[in-house]
Amino acid sequence: MELERFSVEATHLFSHIYGESAWFAWISAGNESRFLAPERQRPCSTEERFFLLQQTQTFTNEPFSLPTSHSFFNYSKATANVRWLFQVIQSEQIQVLIAIPADKSAFVSLTASFLKEKHREWQWRIQAGELIERQQQHISTLEQKLQATTSASDQRLMRLLTQWKRSQPVEVLLPPDFHTVLDASLTEHELIQQLNNALRLAQFTQPTASVINLNHTHVSPLKPAVHNEAPRILSPNQRAVLLLDKYEAAGRTAHHNGLVVNGKTIAEHMQPSISPPAITDALKKHRKGITLALEEFPEKWELLRKYLKPVKQLNEQAFFKNSYTQLSD
Secondary structure, rough: HHHHOOOOHHHHHHHHHOOOOOOOOEEOOOOOEEEEEEOEEEOOOOOHHHHHHHHHHOOOOOOOOOOOOOOOOHOOOOOOOEEEEEEEEEOOOOOEEEEEEEHHHHHHHHHHHHHHHHHHHHHHHHHHHHHHHHHHHHHHHHHHHHHHHHHHHHHHHHHHHHHHHHHHOEEEEEOOOOHHHOOOOOOOHHHHHHHHHHHHHHHHHHOOOOEEEOOHHHHHOOOOOOOOOOOOOOOOHOOOOOOHHHHHHHHHHHHHHHOOOOOHHHHHHOOOOOOOHHHHHHHHHHHHHHHHHHHOOOOOOHHHHHHHHHHHHHHHHHHHHHHHHHHHO
């Protein structure tokens, strides 16, 4: 079926190239083969399949002629007084043999090029169609899963409502679709809390009613619990690490922009920018923590160790200290 549809496009292509001139073509893909002509296409006969197989097995890029005594002229309806030129065109999964009048030989290479391009486009269209089909199947599967999940969720909410109503000291009337207003992502405890809040509101607005009518408007979203988290106190070493990380990031930006890495350029590239003296003061204030951080993370802050003078000095001191300790041991 795919070859039959592609044959229609190939027929349009050949007719466009050769106009009113006669031409014939045989196209094969897998176990399918078809004969093409300007006004028709059909499955190949046994003789044509053999003829096509014979020519494609002796594939050549060059056009060729057949002697007038060839069996092709016996079973084909080729015009006897026309000298025919044949060309085999191979394009991945298809083989094509086209016959054209010899005076149209200049169009052979153009025909091969256009046909291969048309077949590539056809393959992409098939793949696009398969992709759309897979996507539709995926969407259908998701819809089925969603429907199943929704059904299970609805059943859970309705069971919860039934149990909750039975546990109330007053009679509560609910509309049939009341469960749809509830948030299925809430826990059972949260849902019961939400229902209790809705009931209290309904009782307040219906103070004399012996039966409470509860509807969607009584349900309010639960307010998230507020957690007051105490600010985390950083150790001197942690503050030093954060400080060095910020300075190193600013230094990398300056270095990337082709600038010398120093206190001035680091200060300019901080977010927000600060003054160079502020960097010096911060380094002095956290001198001890910076020294410990440089020793603890020898692979970090490469630019600062190399270019920023205060850090460079502390790094060298730490290096000599470690070297002396190792020699003493």
